[in-house]
Amino acid sequence: MRILLVEDDEAIAEPLAKSLTNQHYAVDVAKDGQEGWDLAELFTYDLILLDVMLPKLNGIKFCQQLRANGNQTPVLLLTAQDNSRNKVMGLDAGADDYVAKPFDFQELLARIRALLRRGGSTLPPLLEWKNLRLDPSSCEVTCDGKLVHLTPKEYGLLELFLRNSQRIFSCSALIDHQWSFEEPPTDDTVRSHIKGLRQKLKAAGVADDPLETVYGIGYKLKPEQKNVDQDKKAKAVGKTKLTASSPSPVPQQNQVATGVSKVWEAVAQKLEERVATNEEALTLLLKGQLREEMRASARMEAHKLAGSMGMFGSDEGSRLAREIESLWEIQTPLEPQVIEQLSQFVAALRQELQLLNSEYKEESQPENPVQGNGVFGHGEEITNAPSPMPEAAGRLSLSTHKKIEFPAAFNQRPLLLVVNRDRKLAEALAEETDIWGIQVRFAQTARSPISSARELIAEYSPDVVLLDLGSTDTTETNLALLAELNASNSSIPVIVLTDKDSLLDRVKVARLGGSGILQKPVSPTQIFETVNQILQRTRPTAAKVMVVDDDPHILAALQTLLVPWGMKVYTLENPLRFLEAIAAAQPDLLILDVEIPEISGIELCQVVRNDPQWSGLPILFLTAHNDTKTRQQVFAAGADDYISKPIVEPELITRILNRLERSRWLRNLAELDGLTQVANRRKSTQDLNWYLQLSDRHQQPLCFAIVELDSLKEINHQHGHAVGDRVLSQLGELLRQTFHTQDVVGRWGGTEFVVGMAGMTKTDGEQRLLELLKRLRQIEFTGANSQKFHVSFRTAVVEYPQDGANLQGLYQAADRILGVGD
Numbered sequence: 001m002r003i004l005l006v007e008d009d010e011a012i013a014e015p016l017a018k019s020l021t022n023q024h025y026a027v028d029v030a031k032d033g034q035e036g037w038d039l040a041e042l043f044t045y046d047l048i049l050l051d052v053m054l055p056k057l058n059g060i061k062f063c064q065q066l067r068a069n070g071n072q073t074p075v076l077l078l079t080a081q082d083n084s085r086n087k088v089m090g091l092d093a094g095a096d097d098y099v100a101k102p103f104d105f106q107e108l109l110a111r112i113r114a115l116l117r118r119g120g121s122t123l124p125p126l127l128e129w130k131n132l133r134l135d136p137s138s139c140e141v142t143c144d145g146k147l148v149h150l151t152p153k154e155y156g157l158l159e160l161f162l163r164n165s166q167r168i169f170s171c172s173a174l175i176d177h178q179w180s181f182e183e184p185p186t187d188d189t190v191r192s193h194i195k196g197l198r199q200k201l202k203a204a205g206v207a208d209d210p211l212e213t214v215y216g217i218g219y220k221l222k223p224e225q226k227n228v229d230q231d232k233k234a235k236a237v238g239k240t241k242l243t244a245s246s247p248s249p250v251p252q253q254n255q256v257a258t259g260v261s262k263v264w265e266a267v268a269q270k271l272e273e274r275v276a277t278n279e280e281a282l283t284l285l286l287k288g289q290l291r292e293e294m295r296a297s298a299r300m301e302a303h304k305l306a307g308s309m310g311m312f313g314s315d316e317g318s319r320l321a322r323e324i325e326s327l328w329e330i331q332t333p334l335e336p337q338v339i340e341q342l343s344q345f346v347a348a349l350r351q352e353l354q355l356l357n358s359e360y361k362e363e364s365q366p367e368n369p370v371q372g373n374g375v376f377g378h379g380e381e382i383t384n385a386p387s388p389m390p391e392a393a394g395r396l397s398l399s400t401h402k403k404i405e406f407p408a409a410f411n412q413r414p415l416l417l418v419v420n421r422d423r424k425l426a427e428a429l430a431e432e433t434d435i436w437g438i439q440v441r442f443a444q445t446a447r448s449p450i451s452s453a454r455e456l457i458a459e460y461s462p463d464v465v466l467l468d469l470g471s472t473d474t475t476e477t478n479l480a481l482l483a484e485l486n487a488s489n490s491s492i493p494v495i496v497l498t499d500k501d502s503l504l505d506r507v508k509v510a511r512l513g514g515s516g517i518l519q520k521p522v523s524p525t526q527i528f529e530t531v532n533q534i535l536q537r538t539r540p541t542a543a544k545v546m547v548v549d550d551d552p553h554i555l556a557a558l559q560t561l562l563v564p565w566g567m568k569v570y571t572l573e574n575p576l577r578f579l580e581a582i583a584a585a586q587p588d589l590l591i592l593d594v595e596i597p598e599i600s601g602i603e604l605c606q607v608v609r610n611d612p613q614w615s616g617l618p619i620l621f622l623t624a625h626n627d628t629k630t631r632q633q634v635f636a637a638g639a640d641d642y643i644s645k646p647i648v649e650p651e652l653i654t655r656i657l658n659r660l661e662r663s664r665w666l667r668n669l670a671e672l673d674g675l676t677q678v679a680n681r682r683k684s685t686q687d688l689n690w691y692l693q694l695s696d697r698h699q700q701p702l703c704f705a706i707v708e709l710d711s712l713k714e715i716n717h718q719h720g721h722a723v724g725d726r727v728l729s730q731l732g733e734l735l736r737q738t739f740h741t742q743d744v745v746g747r748w749g750g751t752e753f754v755v756g757m758a759g760m761t762k763t764d765g766e767q768r769l770l771e772l773l774k775r776l777r778q779i780e781f782t783g784a785n786s787q788k789f790h791v792s793f794r795t796a797v798v799e800y801p802q803d804g805a806n807l808q809g810l811y812q813a814a815d816r817i818l819g820v821g822d
Helices: 010-022 033-042 059-068 084-092 105-119 152-163 171-178 187-204 228-237 253-287 292-311 315-328 336-363 423-431 449-460 475-487 503-511 524-538 552-565 575-585 601-610 628-636 649-671 681-698 712-719 721-738 762-778 807-821
Strands: 002-006 026-030 047-051 075-079 097-100 127-129 132-135 140-143 146-148 211-214 218-221 415-419 439-442 464-468 494-498 516-519 544-548 568-572 589-593 619-623 641-644 702-709 743-747 752-758 793-800
Touching (some): 002 010, 002 033, 010 026, 033 047, 047 059, 047 105, 075 105, 097 105, 127 152, 132 152, 146 187, 152 171, 152 187, 152 218, 171 187, 171 218, 253 336, 253 552, 292 315, 292 552, 315 336, 415 449, 423 439, 423 524, 464 524, 475 503, 503 516, 516 524, 544 575, 552 649, 568 575, 575 601, 589 601, 619 628, 628 641, 641 649, 649 681, 681 702, 681 743, 702 721, 702 807, 712 721, 721 743, 721 752, 721 762, 762 793, 793 807
Parallel strands (some): 002 026, 002 047, 047 075, 075 097, 415 439, 415 464, 464 494, 494 516, 544 568, 619 641
Antiparallel strands (some): 127 132, 132 140, 140 146, 211 218, 702 752
């Protein structure tokens, strides 16, 4: 349990903190009221011991402020003023109890225990789990009546889990609860304490391991009545909820579970055949008739079982398959005791498969099983897996881009909600909304801007919120709105304005989910640039993941796990079709199995790294082998990450999302023009050539245009380069709004932009550019000496294939038209 002690008298604070630490409490000490308040905002405490007479912020105001913010942490006041009036003031301020100095330490401990029990409402004084008991009053842990000796940290961890039986604690959450502010450990230290606690409880005779590891998330108390096999299965199919920051939608838990159950209907027979192959090989071995081909086949089937059994929830089946695989790898004649061990493993594997099969039959729904012609679950595929026809394995089937379409309407302008009472800043922002192509609404009413903001958020669903911590509302109220937005399902990005550059403020904003922080004074340009950066970061894009594995059932299960997260999953079973497949899929991330027949995953990784086009592609390896040598091989080949089979869904999803986020950020740096945020010349040329190939293949038109901004040199000379940059930035923003994801927009020079519109004729392209020109001419820019001016551009539009057979031909045709216009 974690306690905050706010006491300015070191003669009291130091011995009291030491005594509480000896009672297995984690204690943070603050020497004045403001320091205590900052700690109370940053961390979660189980109880606050609060002196009344404190510098900077006294205990009574501290208490009032705490309760006004909705913080219900129990507060025990400490004071030398032992009279009824002071007690009434403290209790009316929101304190839960009151102890006069000098106090008896045992009485103080009893009052602390009473408040902690009260804070836990229905929690009993005696905490129990099966034959394990923890008595908070005596700080003793017993198993079947026998004392269990734990360290203070082990005791604190066990008490925390017993008091919060339904909660999952990450390592960082455990650090927050059990370690003081001055001694934060690493995650490895936390895991070491968890391991030590488990070992001591096991040695003491506890009926089962009371702590359950939720892979990729943390630890929780295991329910007393728990079916272990079902628990394993829940981890494998994603029944543990995972929240992750991603542009893709979060899947429903039952969707993933049901999807894997449907996959099971298709793969159960194949798994049966793989186990049967090992049984047949064992029978031949016992008769002395086993040939090398059969041994190699059994080893390969055991290797595949190690992955597929774990994928469907059987960690034990995966372990047994790995043991069998390792024994089949022995080249010398097997000793009798090794053969006996192999027989036991194969028999146990058969039992594990039967258990798994019975569990899935209970959960299965009467729906059609997966068929062989095409990967299920999403309309994007490269290869058919699984396929009933052996010759179909690896057949390339690309269904994407058969028709090139685009939305008819322009993208809606993003909405920025500004929550502040700074009228001067509001007016400055309002003047430049058209320049940046952003709608702005202000929460500036006579009553609280926070109340107005909540109503506007509910009504308009803004894309970004700008929250001023320096408004007349208290900072705590503003932060409460930030926490409320972070907790909501909409997850609206929030940019925070602050008067002071304080590390504690930055930490608070980060903890509450803020997307950015700006220190005042700040210009409208800085604000709008930050808004644009966040909008670029948060725009949802469907990530494309390509998976190469020789096991079609692993491919099917991975697709079922990844598709609900909004990913387009391409699968390939035959590595010989790799180059053709990766060119068709254009993936954002590649998942490879280490062991693939004919060409290994490590060799494919080396091929990718040697190709300039794909050298930066994130690569994640899956393998049933977890030895140091294999890990060294995959990272030496250029892998970015590594996951051991059996695959645990939360871990897999977290690693994929992290890699995609990092890759997207790096790609934006390499592919976008920093000023205008449109594609640079290299990227736009690549995309235009790709669309031209598709247009040729599908007999579709493509419209190409050059857009040349007028008078930029004169603007820079008369108003300065900062104003010229603002004009270019605004044109880039208008281009991004006007044209869509299936169009190509690039900056090729100082004032020259190009646009490619797939599936569009010259006439339609001219109409869209005319609308763009009208919007740009309506914007009023402010230059030197507050001088107002407008800008324009020249454009030339041509069409493929009439005006040019390739990109160079189209550019030259458009450039000639511009030359004639001069």
